[in-house]
Amino acid sequence: MRRLCNSALKETGQASPPFKISPLLRLAGVEWSYEDQTQDDRDAAIVFAEGGLKLAIAREKFQSGGVSKRWRFSVAHEFAHVVLIRAVGARVVDLANSSKEAYEYVERLCDYGASQILVPRTSLRQTLRQRKLSQRTVDELSDLYDVSLSVLMWSLTDLLPEGGMMFLREYRRSAQESNELRVWSVYSRYSPTLEEPWLPRGCTMKHIRVGQRPLGFEHLDARGPLPIELVLGKRVRKLEASVVPWQSRWWTSSFFDDERSDYIKASENGLLLACAATGKLDLDMFGGKK
Numbered sequence: 001m002r003r004l005c006n007s008a009l010k011e012t013g014q015a016s017p018p019f020k021i022s023p024l025l026r027l028a029g030v031e032w033s034y035e036d037q038t039q040d041d042r043d044a045a046i047v048f049a050e051g052g053l054k055l056a057i058a059r060e061k062f063q064s065g066g067v068s069k070r071w072r073f074s075v076a077h078e079f080a081h082v083v084l085i086r087a088v089g090a091r092v093v094d095l096a097n098s099s100k101e102a103y104e105y106v107e108r109l110c111d112y113g114a115s116q117i118l119v120p121r122t123s124l125r126q127t128l129r130q131r132k133l134s135q136r137t138v139d140e141l142s143d144l145y146d147v148s149l150s151v152l153m154w155s156l157t158d159l160l161p162e163g164g165m166m167f168l169r170e171y172r173r174s175a176q177e178s179n180e181l182r183v184w185s186v187y188s189r190y191s192p193t194l195e196e197p198w199l200p201r202g203c204t205m206k207h208i209r210v211g212q213r214p215l216g217f218e219h220l221d222a223r224g225p226l227p228i229e230l231v232l233g234k235r236v237r238k239l240e241a242s243v244v245p246w247q248s249r250w251w252t253s254s255f256f257d258d259e260r261s262d263y264i265k266a267s268e269n270g271l272l273l274a275c276a277a278t279g280k281l282d283l284d285m286f287g288g289k290k
């Protein structure tokens with residue numbers, strides 16, 4: 001999938017972000033149109049029409065000032081379906097519909113393809129080398145590649161051997177809990193999904209140790225890669241991490257925007273961690289701004 005998407009990009013002569021999808025569709029000979037009604041009300045959907053594949057794009061979401069970061073991903077995802085159908089043949093559609101697992105596998109594959117199209121890893125590697133990891137860099141990359149934070153995080157995890165990206169924030173989930181640094185989200189290909197991460201959301205720093213101590217803001221001063229241990233029950237995973245400050249802006253709206261939010265008095269302070277297997281963290285990219 002990665003090779004197919006990369007060579008398609010190359011053929012359209014696109015070498016720097018933002019990577020556009022319309023030249024890819026043109027190259028693949030896929031016609032697209034804006035429709036008032038798409039299948040299952042999706043952002044975009046592939047339809048088999050006479051004369052080949054067509055892409056139906058929801059007009060209201062795209063032409064009425066929708067969030068480009070989101071709809072670009074939807075269209076790239078559909079393009080990945082096209083790539084797959086062209087590579088494997090139309091039977092991939094029957095295959096995908098044969099079981100829930102097969103369907104989900106194809107969907108994940110196309111999500112992966114979409115992220116390869118919008119954020120080719122070679123390009124990401126180069127860009128990150130020039131900037132180093134920081135909140136500002138993350139914002140800049142998200143705008144530069146015109147992708148959501150989550151797509152960017154998943155793309156970054158591919159540059160972290162056996163590792164991933166982790167957001168920690170100071171908060172509590174209920175009145176009973178203490179307000180302290182906790183896991184907010186984890187992006188890693190080494191955990192099955194975002195919902196089943198290495199460490200579940202809400203874990204305190206009892207579960208992320210630096211030597212015998214919990215990880216904390218004082219570790220921002222660490223020079224070089226920081227050796228950390230993820231502790232979950234009896235399982236311990238040794239990694240090394242780069243730790244940079246992260247100020248949360250999307251605090252109440254994204255998760256606790258309901259009656260529970262009264263309990264959640266959190267600070268905006270947090271940390272962003274890039275983790276990789278020991279000896280494999282590339283400090284040229286993830287070393288943090290000097």
Ligand SMILES: [Zn+2]
Pocket residue numbers: 077078081106107110
């Ligand atoms: Zn799909």
